[in-house]
Amino acid sequence: MRFVGFLLMVSGWLLVLAAVVLLGSAGARGAFVFAGVAVEALGLILVFRSHLIPREEKR
Amino acid sequence: MNTPALTDLATVACLFFIFLTPLAAAGLALINTGLGRSHSAAHIMMASLSALSVAGLVYFAFGFGWEGFSGGTFHALTLSGKQWNWIAAEPFFFRKLASDGSPAYLSALLQVFCVGLAAMIPLGSGADRWRLRASGISTALLAGWTYPLFAHWVWGGGWLAQLGANYGLGRGFLDVGGAGTIHVLGGLTALSITWILGPRRGKYSADGMAPAIPGHNAVLILFGCLLALLGWLGLNCAGAILFAGGEPSGSELIAMNTVLAGAAAALTAAFITNVRFGKPDASLTANGWVAGLVASSASCAFVVPAEAVVIGSIAGAVVTFCIEWLELKLEVDDPGGAVSVHAIGGLWGLLAAGLFARFPGTAMNAVGHSAIGTESAPGQWLAQVIGVATLLGFVLPLTYGLNWLLNRIYPYRVSVEGERQGLDLHELGAGAYPEIITHTEDFLPR
Numbered sequence: 001m002r003f004v005g006f007l008l009m010v011s012g013w014l015l016v017l018a019a020v021v022l023l024g025s026a027g028a029r030g031a032f033v034f035a036g037v038a039v040e041a042l043g044l045i046l047v048f049r050s051h052l053i054p055r056e057e058k059r
Numbered sequence: 060m061n062t063p064a065l066t067d068l069a070t071v072a073c074l075f076f077i078f079l080t081p082l083a084a085a086g087l088a089l090i091n092t093g094l095g096r097s098h099s100a101a102h103i104m105m106a107s108l109s110a111l112s113v114a115g116l117v118y119f120a121f122g123f124g125w126e127g128f129s130g131g132t133f134h135a136l137t138l139s140g141k142q143w144n145w146i147a148a149e150p151f152f153f154r155k156l157a158s159d160g161s162p163a164y165l166s167a168l169l170q171v172f173c174v175g176l177a178a179m180i181p182l183g184s185g186a187d188r189w190r191l192r193a194s195g196i197s198t199a200l201l202a203g204w205t206y207p208l209f210a211h212w213v214w215g216g217g218w219l220a221q222l223g224a225n226y227g228l229g230r231g232f233l234d235v236g237g238a239g240t241i242h243v244l245g246g247l248t249a250l251s252i253t254w255i256l257g258p259r260r261g262k263y264s265a266d267g268m269a270p271a272i273p274g275h276n277a278v279l280i281l282f283g284c285l286l287a288l289l290g291w292l293g294l295n296c297a298g299a300i301l302f303a304g305g306e307p308s309g310s311e312l313i314a315m316n317t318v319l320a321g322a323a324a325a326l327t328a329a330f331i332t333n334v335r336f337g338k339p340d341a342s343l344t345a346n347g348w349v350a351g352l353v354a355s356s357a358s359c360a361f362v363v364p365a366e367a368v369v370i371g372s373i374a375g376a377v378v379t380f381c382i383e384w385l386e387l388k389l390e391v392d393d394p395g396g397a398v399s400v401h402a403i404g405g406l407w408g409l410l411a412a413g414l415f416a417r418f419p420g421t422a423m424n425a426v427g428h429s430a431i432g433t434e435s436a437p438g439q440w441l442a443q444v445i446g447v448a449t450l451l452g453f454v455l456p457l458t459y460g461l462n463w464l465l466n467r468i469y470p471y472r473v474s475v476e477g478e479r480q481g482l483d484l485h486e487l488g489a490g491a492y493p494e495i496i497t498h499t500e501d502f503l504p505r
Contacts, residue, residue: 006456006459006460009451009452009455009456010452010453010456011452012448012451012452013448013449013451013452013453014452016445016448016449016452020222020226020445021138021139021141022139026437026438026441029441030441033441033444033445033448034444036448036452037444037447037448037451040448040451040452043452044451044455047254048389048391051254051389051390051391052389052390053257053258053263053390055265056265
C-alpha cells in the first residue's frame with residue numbers, strides 16, 4: 001500500500017506536468033492540474049494509512 | 060536574462076537582513092528543544108548546531124552547484140517548443156563566484172543560512188529517538204540535493220519560476236521568503252522522518268490511548284518564538300530584494316505583514332485553545348505563531364496588511380487542529396509540530412499567495428528581471444497549485460525514498476535502551492540538566 005501510495009503521488013505530479021505542457025486552454029489546463037492534485041491526495045491518504053501502527057505493535 | 064546589479068543601498072540593506080536570518084534558526088532550535096523532553100534537550104541543541112554546520116558545508120561543496128542563481132548557467136530541456144530549466148550548472152565549491160556584492164553572491168550567502176534552517180525543521184519531529192549521526196547524514200542529503208534542486212526551480216530561474224514567462228501563469232511560482240522552498244520542504248522531510256523512525260516508546264498504547272508527552276520548557280519555546288520573528292523579518296526582506304525585485308523601501312510593508320501574520324496566528328491559536336480547553340495552550344500558541352510567520356513568507360511583499368492578518372489567522376487555526384489530527388488520528392508522533400507548522404502552514408501560505416497577491420509595477424520574479432507593469436496576474440493561483448503539486452508529488456516521495464534508503468544502510472533510530480536513558484546521556488554522555496534525576500519508572504517497558 002505504501003509503494004502504491006507513493007506511485008500515485010508521482011503519477012499525479014506527472015499528470016500536472018503533462019497538463020502544463022500539452023494543454024493550451026486555461027480551463028482544460030486547470031481541470032487537469034486539479035485532477036493531478038486529486039491523484040496525489042489519494043496517494044497521500046494511502047501512504048498515511050500504510051503508516052498507521054498495528055495494534056499489536058503499540059507499546 | 061542577466062541578474063541586474065543592486066544599488067549600494069539595496070546591497071547594504073540586503074546584507075543587514077541576511078545577518079538577521081540566523082536568528083530564525085536560533086529560535087527554531089529553542090522551540091524544538093523546549094517541545095522535547097528534558098533528557099534530550101542538549102541533544103536537540105547539539106543536533107541543531109550540527110545541522111547548521113553540515114548543511115552549510117555541503118551546500119558550499121555541492122548544493123550551490125545544483126541550485127545556482129537566476130541568470131547563471133543551467134541545463135534545460137525543450138518541451139513543446141518551451142525551454143524547461145531544470146538544474147543549474149555552476150561549478151562546485153563556489154568556484155567562479157566572486158565576493159563582489161553581486162546578487163549571486165548575496166543569494167549564496169542567504170542560502171547557506173536558509174538550507175540550515177530547512178535542515179533543522181525535521182529535528183523537532185525526530186526528537187527523543189533520532190541518532191545524531193543519522194540526522195547529520197540526512198542533513199547532508201537535504202543540503203546536497205533535495206533543497207538545491209527545488210530551490211533552483213523556484214529561486215534560480217528554474218521551470219517553476221518560468222511558468223509565467225512560458226505559459227502565462229501569472230508571474231510564475233511565487234515564494235518570496237521560502238514558505239515552500241524552506242518550510243514545506245523541511246516539513247515534508249520531517250514527515251518522512253517521523254514515518255521512518257516511528258513513534259516514541261509509550262506514545263501509542265495497545266488500549267488505543269495516545270497520552271500527551273508535553274514539552275519540558277515553555278520559556279524556551281516562547282523565547283524561541285520572539286527570536287524567530289527577528290529571523291523571519293530578515294529572511295522575508297532579503298528574499299524580497301534578491302528573488303522578487305523588491306526595493307529596500309518595500310521592507311516596511313514586508314515587516315508589517317510578517318509581524319501581523321504571526322500575531323494573528325498566535326492570537327487565533329490562543330483563542331481556539333482557550334475555547335476548547337478552558338485556558339490558552341502555550342505550546343500550541345507558539346506553534347500558531349511560527350505557522351503564521353511561515354505562511355507570511357510566500358507573499359509578504361505582495362499583500363496588504365489586512366490580507367496578512369487573514370492569512371495568519373487561517374494558519375493559526377489550521378495548525379491548532381492539524382497537530383491534534385496528525386497525532387491522534389494519523390498516529391504521526393511529531394513532538395515539535397514541524398509537519399503541521401512548516402508543511403501545512405507553508406502549503407497554506409503558497410496557496411494564499413495565489414489568492415491574495417497583487418503586483419506593483421516593479422515586481423519581478425526569478426525569470427526575466429524586467430519590470431512588470433500591471434497589477435493583475437491571471438493564472439497566478441494555478442502557478443501556485445502547480446508548485447504545491449510539485450512539493451507533494453515530487454519532493455515528498457524523493458525525500459522519503461532517500462531517507463528510507465539511508466535508514467536501511469545506517470539505522471536512524473536509537474536503541475530501546477538509549478531511548479529509555481535519554482539521548483543526552485546515551486549519545487552525548489552528559490545531560491542538559493544534571494541536577495534533575497530521571498524517574499526511570501516512566502520508561503519501563505509496557
